[in-house]
Amino acid sequence: MVGLEGSRDVAWRAFITAHALVIERIERELADAGLPPLGWYDVLLELSVAPGRRLRMHELARAVVLSRSGLTRLVDRLERASLLRREPDPADRRGSFAVLTDEGAAVRERMWPVYARGIAEHFGKHLGDEEVEVLTGALKRVLGAAREV
Amino acid sequence: MVGLEGSRDVAWRAFITAHALVIERIERELADAGLPPLGWYDVLLELSVAPGRRLRMHELARAVVLSRSGLTRLVDRLERASLLRREPDPADRRGSFAVLTDEGAAVRERMWPVYARGIAEHFGKHLGDEEVEVLTGALKRVLGAAREV
DNA sequence: ATACACTAGTTGCTAATGCAACAAAAAAAG
DNA sequence: CTTTTTTTGTTGCATTAGCAACTAGTGTAT
Numbered sequence: 260m261v262g263l264e265g266s267r268d269v270a271w272r273a274f275i276t277a278h279a280l281v282i283e284r285i286e287r288e289l290a291d292a293g294l295p296p297l298g299w300y301d302v303l304l305e306l307s308v309a310p311g312r313r314l315r316m317h318e319l320a321r322a323v324v325l326s327r328s329g330l331t332r333l334v335d336r337l338e339r340a341s342l343l344r345r346e347p348d349p350a351d352r353r354g355s356f357a358v359l360t361d362e363g364a365a366v367r368e369r370m371w372p373v374y375a376r377g378i379a380e381h382f383g384k385h386l387g388d389e390e391v392e393v394l395t396g397a398l399k400r401v402l403g404a405a406r407e408v
Numbered sequence: 409m410v411g412l413e414g415s416r417d418v419a420w421r422a423f424i425t426a427h428a429l430v431i432e433r434i435e436r437e438l439a440d441a442g443l444p445p446l447g448w449y450d451v452l453l454e455l456s457v458a459p460g461r462r463l464r465m466h467e468l469a470r471a472v473v474l475s476r477s478g479l480t481r482l483v484d485r486l487e488r489a490s491l492l493r494r495e496p497d498p499a500d501r502r503g504s505f506a507v508l509t510d511e512g513a514a515v516r517e518r519m520w521p522v523y524a525r526g527i528a529e530h531f532g533k534h535l536g537d538e539e540v541e542v543l544t545g546a547l548k549r550v551l552g553a554a555r556e557v
Numbered sequence: 558a559t560a561c562a563c564t565a566g567t568t569g570c571t572a573a574t575g576c577a578a579c580a581a582a583a584a585a586a587g
Numbered sequence: 588c589t590t591t592t593t594t595t596g597t598t599g600c601a602t603t604a605g606c607a608a609c610t611a612g613t614g615t616a617t
Contacts, residue, residue, distance in 0.1 A: 265532075266537075266540050266541070266544070267527065267528065267531070267532030267535065267540055268524070268527060268532075269544055270531075270532075270535070270540045270543045270544040270547070271527045271531055271532070273543070273544050273547035273548050273551055274427065274531070274543070274547055275427065275431070276473060276551055277547045277548075277550045277551040277554065278423065278424065278427045279473035280473055280550075280551060280554035280555065281550065281554055282424070283473065283554075284554060284557065296603095298603090315565085316565070316566060317564085317565060317566080324425060324428035324429055324432065325604080325605095326604070326605050326606080327565075327566065327567085327605095328566085328567075328568080328604080328605065328606075328607095329603080329604050329605065330566090331566065331567055331568085332567095332603075332604080333603085333604095336603095351564095351565080351612080351613075352611080352612060352613090353564070353565045353566070353610095353611060353612045353613070354564090354565055354566075354612090355565090355566075375417070378416065378417060378420045379416065381550070381553070381554055382416070382419075382420055382423070382550055383414075383416030383417075383419075383420070384553075385546070385549045385550045385553055386416065386419070386546050386549075386550070387546075388415075389542075390542055390545075390546045391415050391416055391419045392415070393538075393539055393542045393543070394419045394422070394423070394542070394543060394546060395415070395418055395419040395422050396539075397534070397535050397536075397539040397543060398419070398422035398423055398426045399422050399426075400534045400535075401426045401429075401430065401530070401531055401534045401535070402422055402425055402426040402429060404530070404533075404534055405426065405429035405430050405432075405433060405530055406429065408433065445573095447573085464595085465595075465596060466594085466595065466596080469596095474574080474575095475574070475575050475576080476575095476595080476596065476597085477574075477575065477576075477577095477596085477597075477598080478573080478574050478575065479596090480596065480597055480598085481573075481574080481597095482573085482574095485573095500582080500583075500594095500595080501581080501582060501583085502580095502581060502582045502583070502594070502595045502596070503582090503594090503595055503596070504595090504596075
């Protein structure tokens with residue numbers, strides 16, 4: 260018995276390997292274009308769509324699937340680059356908001372074309388419309404279940 | 409324009425977020441069971457199914473989607489744990505094989521039940537049979553394309 | 558009110574990863 | 588052949604991530 264005989268295990272293997280390969284390609288394309296890595300994009304995007312362009316640190320950590328300490332450091336880097344700033348939460352003196360700056364929004368907008376091209380070229384291009392629907396539905400279910408725990 | 413409006417971009421977002429969450433869960437379950445991390449499993453599995461239980465370093469790096477330097481260090485750790493050993497390649501004096509040991513095979517077999525349960529619980533359980541087929545087909549296409557480059 | 562438990566965020570530490578540079582060998586070009 | 592280019596694997600270095608421990612503030616129970 261060597262593991263991975265079941266059809267779900269084969270799907271899993273395809274899932275993680277495709278992920279690793281495509282991320283590797285896209286990260287390289289961003290780096291080659293002189294742009295920040297994907298982790299930065301995730302933070303900037305979450306802040307972009309958040310009300311008031313701000314999120315509490317723990318909300319942001321959860322949104323981008325990072326440990327609290329990992330997020331502290333990531334936000335440090337983004338703050339040093341002036342792409343966001345920390346602001347105290349008047350309603351809870353323990354916590355702070357991460358607030359998107361205009362410069363942060365601008366950087367996200369400069370990243371998006373490169374990122375979008377990578378997604379299309381290495382991912383979207385190879386999927387039929389029907390497959391996209393199935394994939395989205397299935398993975399959102401997986402995602403929802405994993406978030407609940 | 410905030411990015412991620414197209415249906416393929418939504419699918420991509422679900423893809424990477426589901427990946428991050430499920431991997432996080434499974435890594436924790438392995439750690440809680442006192443077992444090595446997923447990266448070790450990948451190496452042990454590739455060697456298990458390779459002819460002669462051996463692969464050249466660069467083949468292994470490609471198989472587990474890791475940089476050459478990353479693989480050098482990962483193999484260092486596995487070799488220190490006696491789960492594999494390096495052997496020179498008589499046909500090419502630059503290179504070496506990574507060869508699975510019996511102990512390495514045994515450790516992989518001890519990891520598999522925990523890993524399999526994680527895959528089922530956090531991934532497979534939420535997918536219908538039809539979805540599994542679509543997912544596998546689609547992702548294998550993505551994977552093949554990314555490998556070609 | 559006071560004690561107790563929990564949550565938020567940061568820090569020190571360690572582990573893991575990629576890039577660039579390197580040495581050695583092989584392969585290709587001439 | 589001899590020279591040049593490429594491949595293979597390792598190393599130094601810098602970056603990034605998580606865990607455990609800590610501080611500070613909040614919430615809850617008695």
